[in-house]
Amino acid sequence: MNPFDYERPADAGAAVATVASRADAAFLGGGTNLVDLMKLGVTGPSLLVDVTGLPLDRIEPLPGGGLRIGATVRNADAAADPEVRRRYPMLARALLAGASGQVRNMATIGGNLLQRTRCVYFQDVTLACNKREPGSGCAALHGYNRHHAILGASERCVAVHPSDMAVALTALDAVVQVQGPDGERAIPIADLYTGDDPERDTALAHGELITAIDLPEPAAAPSAYRKVRDRASYAFALVSVAAVLDVDAGGTVRDARIAFGGLAHRPWRASRAEAALRGAPATGASFRTAADAELAAARPLPGNAFKVPMARSTLAAVLRGLAAREAR
Template sequence: MRPFEYQRADDAAGAVAAVAARPGARFLAGGTNLVDHLKLGIAAPDLLVDVSGLPLDTVEELPDGRVRVGAMVRNSDLAAHPLIRKRYPVLSEALLAGASGQLRNMATTGGNLLQGTRCLYFQDVTTPCNKREPGSGCSALEGYTRNHAILGASERCVAVHPSDMAVAMSALDADVVILGAAGGRTIPLTALHRLPGDEPDRDTLLEHGELITAVDLPPGTYSRSAYRKVRDRASYAFALVSVAAVVSMDDGGTIGDVRLALGGVAHKPWRAARAEDILRGAQPSEDNFRRAAEAELESASALGDNAFKIPMVRNTMVAVLRDLTGRPADV
């Protein structure tokens, strides 16, 4: 057991100040990720600042039609919230696909976004891992790669981001509200997470001491949306591949707008921008769906054990788009 100090935050500004002042300090919310890492010896903070009691646990509609989700809203509560179920079904579906009921009851919105991108080698302290010990090497490159990245990876890290919720929020063009020692800022959720590059130990663009206080969902009702997750078992498993899709149709039957995000394939939720560009204004046909998926996968690179992910992404994306546009499967 490594000793650490514990402090319960009275307000968000005080929590930020406490963590920003100490390089070894960490925020503690639901603890579903951090506590595991403490037990495994991966994380060793000298101070934990508990933010779980802060009044950031509401879901409210803002005057401009956006919906603000407090960072301390529990995953179960968010998935069941009537406003979320009605306006953002893709988000509710993604949340219910994640973890287990017990974990969803504890996990928070902010904490879910900040889950560490990891693989089994990261969690095994006896193996080299650039995320855990920068410069030590990546054991996965010559090891077990079935669950690893096919997009955006580097020679330093091939792990994939585990969150289901973040994939859905990426497809919704959500914004993240952040408070730091220098003040507040808001960034697109698609800009929050980063690819590994030469610094795989950095999962996000947050500076030390910055705290997510809320997520803003866009105005409107996104009833033509869905989340599909392919995994090894029916529950309590990370995605091999997942697809979050939001579609709107023009009066003439063409695709007006489409937003696609992929999970289980990259170090961050992967926004499928190439596929979106091909599909906007196109007829909802099987050929167009496949063409869009193939364009997105042009830069995909398999590691051996995970080559199956490439056709799995294509087929899952096509199936979701077919369902959302009402297009029957080609015989």
């Protein structure tokens, strides 16, 4: 780890200005990922601007029925919040599916969105990684790629996004509030994560600070977050599914909102599966067809071909469960 400066400003404007003033400055939230990466030499900011003292730690209702979660709210606190639990249970479950109790106590909501991939090659500075060192190649492509992407990846990078929370937020159509040197803006979560350039994880510019996540009014339909991983806790998803399923009294799917985790460099909104479901009967056959529609584009690697059947059967099982809850 290299020496670095540390500041802890009292307001967001000062934090933004400070980071913007130095090209290799970084915001520090809970530090649960950034500090690891600094120890590993993956990143070496010369200035850390600690944002955990900013007044961004509240969860409050939005006009129009939504909910705003401040960026410095700890994961554990968001998961335990009565409004989050009552109105967005899928989000609470996704939060609790991530990391460990100790990590959730430290990690912030804003930092969670910005955590980096856990690809072993990205995290090892002695190995090739285009995301860490552009042009150096992708060691994962022909290496250990059990955990890597099957959707939306390229030869340049096959890393996956590690967050559980962001998968739920994607299915919830959350909006990310950002404050930057040039003012404030709101970014739909679908647009936060960019795709094609391994070097660039998000659409945020240097100095832009996530201040809050806005959740729209929840749909009046059952939802679920299901995570499949290699051990019972404290592991990243092999496959995860966030889903909301709205079925009418006649047993026809009115609407579905589905996102996958563990399959792509970003939370993967399963638009093709959603389209296949709308207007279809809420049956196991429809659910499998919808999963196949999304996974037809899958390009598995030698080490992760299992993710295709795993994603298919997990999504079908989640939808079956939601349909059964709705029928009750």
